[in-house]
Amino acid sequence: MSQIRFRPHNVGVPHILRAPLIVWLFLYVVCAAAQQPPAAKPDINYGQNAAAGTYISINGIKMYVETYGSGSQPLLVIHGNGGSIADMKNQITYFSARYQVIGADSRGQGKSEMGKGRLTFEQMAEDLNALLEQRSLKSVFVLGWSDGGIIGLLLAIHHPDKVSKLAILGANLVPAGLYDWVREWIRGMDHEADSMIAKRDKSQPWEVTKQLCNLMGKQPNIPLTDLRKIMSPTLVMAGDKDAIRTEHTVQIFENLPHAHLCIFPGSTHFILQENPTLFNATVSNFFEKPYLRPDTKDVLK
Secondary structure (H helix, E strand, O other): OOOOOOOOOOOOOOHHHHHHHHHHHHHHHHHHHOOOOOOOOOOOOOOOOOOOEEEEEEOOEEEEEEEEOOOOOEEEEEOOOOOOHHHHHHHHHHHOOOOEEEEEOOOOOOOOOOOOOOOOHHHHHHHHHHHHHHOOOOOEEEEEEOHHHHHHHHHHHHOOOOEEEEEEEOOOOOHHHEOHHHHHHHHHHHHHHHHHHHOOOOOOOHHHHHHHHHHHHHOOOOOHHHHOOOOOOEEEEEEEEOOEOHHHHHHHHHOOOOEEEEEEEEEEOOHHHHOHHHHHHHHHHHHHOOOOOOOHHHHOO
16 A cells, blocks of 8 residues: 555554553654654755766666765665655655665656566565665665555565665555555546546556556555564554554564554554654664563563
């Protein structure tokens, strides 16, 4: 699932988990909120910044990439469905103060070429792996939103040497992880694209819309057995009124060997844009501190 322009673009946590989970999340979010981001830089035109951008040739396409910051730790940020580097501007501004931040337009989106054949999450993960290979980068931090979170999971599954820490927001393993209303919205978009293609309408790139709807409606299909291969510390995040079923987000968290969970209160799939101060501080807290997995049962011994 992603943000293909249905922004302003649950079934709750099982009762047995609710009380201890809420306490833990409250403490996590309050601590994170104490940190403040640097002042915004509205003069930077992220996604269209010639001073920071370049095209690279990988896997049969030209991919558009922008790089910011000079920190020794690389951080790869991955946008959502139908988006671009520009959608991550609040995160790039914040994290470039301490990391070397790399943003890429995913295949067929932003300024990157589509290439031939069906668009898949696996293909986009391989594109980013090729980018990291070209730059001789290993042990990167990865921050992925929505489709970007799915791509981050696949990158960690298939190229574990590349990902030292992973933070994902609003990701799903299978289409059924989306709420029914989201899947119905995707079907409506897909039918509209079919109608416009039949009319030979040129007002929008409807063939691209079809590909993006296919990503959300029929992909991904990540087995839990693959998820359990990820050894990188992972922060799994969602809004409490996300497009992803809350129980599905919890399922992802529970099947990762080394994970933290954060459900943002009063928030949607777009928390990173709606409240970047809270979101960025939460991710920064996870990236900056050593990974620990405390357990209440150990405290009560």
